Amino acid sequence: MSWRADPLSWGHGPRVFEMFLEPTCPFSARAYGKIDETLGTAGEDRVTLKIRLQSQPWHLYSGVVTRCVIAASTLPEGKTAARRVLAAVAEHREEFEFEKHAGGANMDATPRQIIARLEDYSGLALADAFAIPDLDREVKWHCKYARQNGIHVSPSFMIDGLVRTDMNSGDPVSAWAAKLAR
Numbered sequence: 001m002s003w004r005a006d007p008l009s010w011g012h013g014p015r016v017f018e019m020f021l022e023p024t025c026p027f028s029a030r031a032y033g034k035i036d037e038t039l040g041t042a043g044e045d046r047v048t049l050k051i052r053l054q055s056q057p058w059h060l061y062s063g064v065v066t067r068c069v070i071a072a073s074t075l076p077e078g079k080t081a082a083r084r085v086l087a088a089v090a091e092h093r094e095e096f097e098f099e100k101h102a103g104g105a106n107m108d109a110t111p112r113q114i115i116a117r118l119e120d121y122s123g124l125a126l127a128d129a130f131a132i133p134d135l136d137r138e139v140k141w142h143c144k145y146a147r148q149n150g151i152h153v154s155p156s157f158m159i160d161g162l163v164r165t166d167m168n169s170g171d172p173v174s175a176w177a178a179k180l181a182r
Contacts, residue, residue, distance in 0.1 A: 003074045003135075006073040007079065008053075009048060009050045009079070010044070011045075012044060013043060015042075015159065016047075017176075017180055018050045019155060020052045020146055020154050020157070021155050022066075023086055023089045024089060025155070028154045034176070041176075053142040054143075059097060059101070068126050074135070084123065092117070155168070159179060159180060
């Protein structure tokens with residue numbers, strides 16, 4: 001089976017703004033919610049925004065959800081489908097997370113049930129793409145890229161290859177745009 005993951009990239013400017021996000025993390029969800037405004041404020045002709053997925057083990061279904069995002073990027077809608085999955089997770093985050101990272105209703109959820117929830121919320125058929133045998137190649141690339149750049153938590157941010165510890169998900173978009181304009 002031949003497949004290709006669509007790069008999670010928007011805009012076409014010379015400045016490269018990379019957001020390292022863990023889909024079920026509340027702070028990553030807040031950062032994710034600022035993507036369109038960031039592109040609009042900073043200018044799609046001046047900035048290329050890239051999402052890098054940063055799976056984290058304390059978010060117990062992180063691996064399953066991250067693989068679903070990448071699986072969605074292999075569908076005909078590509079990165080648009082991946083954004084639909086990310087939006088679905090952000091909108092229904094508690095249904096993909098554990099209470100205090102260790103308990104709650106999701107203790108009885110199976111990976112198949114998590115995929116079905118994402119299919120329901122996103123309107124996308126993900127199960128077949130999730131089962132692509134070597135899809136983990138793309139998942140591993142995201143993980144390796146983050147580690148090579150010293151990224152350990154989400155959300156984290158890089159501008160033009162430099163990690164920006166002075167940025168966080170609570171910043172207004174105007175502050176991000178100011179950093180991107182320099």
